[in-house]
Amino acid sequence: MDVSGILAAVNNFVWGPVMLALLVGTGIFLTIRLKFLPWRNLGYALRMVFQRRSQNEGDISPFQSLMTALSATVGTGNIVGVATAMVLGGPGAIVWMWISAAFGLSTKYGESVLAVKYRKTNSVGEQAGGPMYAMRYGIPNKVIGRIMAALFAFFVVCSSFGIGNMTQANSISAALNHSYGIATWLVGGIIAICAVAILIRGIHSIGVVSSIVVPFMAVFYFVTALIVIVVNFDAVPAGVMEMIRMAFSPEAAAGGVGGSIVATWLSAMRWGVARGVFSNEAGLGSAPIAAAAARTDHASRQGYVNMTGTFFDTMIICMLTGLVIASSGMLGTVDPNTGKLVSGAQLTILAFSTVFGEYGKLIVSVALSLFAFSTILGWEYYGEKALEYLVSKRAIIMAYRVLFSLVTFVGATTTMEIVWNFSDTMNGLMAIPNLICLLWLNKDIAQECFQYQKDVVVREKNGEYVDCQQLKAEENPAPSVH
DSSP, rough: OOHHHHHHHHHHTTSSSHHHHHHHHHHHHHHHHHTTHHTTTTHHHHHTTTTTOOOSSSSBOOOHHHHHHHHHHHSHIIIHHHHHHHSSSSSTTTHHHHHHHHHHHHHHHHHHHHHHHHHHHOOOOOOOHHHHHHHHHHHHHHHHHHHHHHHEEEHHHHHHHHHIHHHHHHHHHHHHHHHHOOOHHHHHHHHHHHHHHHHHTOOHHHHHHHHHHHHHHHHHHHHHHHHHHTTTGHHHHHHHHHHHHHHOOOSSEOHHHHHHHHEHHHHHHHHHHHHHHHOOTTTTHHHHHHHBBBSSHHHHHHHEEEEEEHHHIIIIHHHHHHHHHHTTTTTTOOOOTTBBBBOOHHHHHHHHHHHHHTHHHHHHHHHHHHHHHHHHHHHHHHHHHHHHHHHHHHHHHHHHHHHHHHHHHHHHHOOOHHHHHHHHHHHHHHHHHHHHHHHHHHEEEEEEEEHHIIIOOOOOOOOTTOOOHHHHHHHHHOOOOO
């Protein structure tokens, strides 16, 4: 077996049933441990996203923090990943994406709480946090904590160049080249210039750009997808019923909605959970790095804000893509040139084209480009903070920003399967120390959650304004000087 084959085998194992069970299992455990509060407070969390509050310690606003995290998660998985899951796992894969995302809310909440609770201030006054800091300062066994933190940080740096950089740049260049014949070197050059212009100025620049690009691209995709669903609405009820039926059927063919696709509930679960986790990254430990930069008065408040990223990413955007494909009648289409089922971006383009014709290609190309470019921005920040944990010298951090930007050109102009498999494996390996940390520190998460529920959530749901910093000051007054 050659190197590519070995890496592919390792990658299949890392992203196999054991890992997926661990990811979802951790979400189930935390949901029960937190008495379903992440579910019960989802409406509250959504209101927090758009609420302006007093300035607290941190680098960017809670909204910008969420948009930075969303910029990294909303990517090719929402367009390419959903289509692939529906072909390989049938329409029922969408239901399992939803189920995994529901438990992923608790996972995302927990890891974001720990990120803010254990964050530190670096040499230039910026907040530095994430799972590596929770492992180092939260886990009682300092040796194990430091080893886990170093491994996690290393995996993040490796993943940032692959999953967070080259694969995204390649998706943009491939889509524009395939649809409009634009040279890959030209696309790569534009991506690299835009990336370096934004990334060289750090998290403040990333936060500002993300807070503009992410809402715009989400609204653009939401509106165009909704138009397709409304126009094809006659087929929506049948599509939804087929999703539910095939999500739990021992063995089933997808009938009129899915054409020739045959899938069991096991394959629907496997591909739905895998693509759902790949899309929203709940449990991987990446999004909490952005959460740690937020100006917030309580770790639990930012936990709720960042938790909504899983809701927006999987329960809204991925579901929209699923309904567009299911209602279009294109699922199960066979490519006459290859004799294989149409999948990935090509399937999504066909679905949009049923309403928009030739413009369907433009819509998907624009959405894919915006989604993928925003992922590049978000993942640079993740990689930078992980590298900063390993090597604190500012000169190296600045060099990383420039190198990261230039690597986008390499990703846009070349296809390297070995790099894809290696980076995908690193992405999966991130989850192992992160999930261990979440389970180990579940008591910390629960204490923060229950205390915040009692002191803040109950009162704010009744219309009060609660400043957690003032609350702490009242509970722990400074000693008087005689």
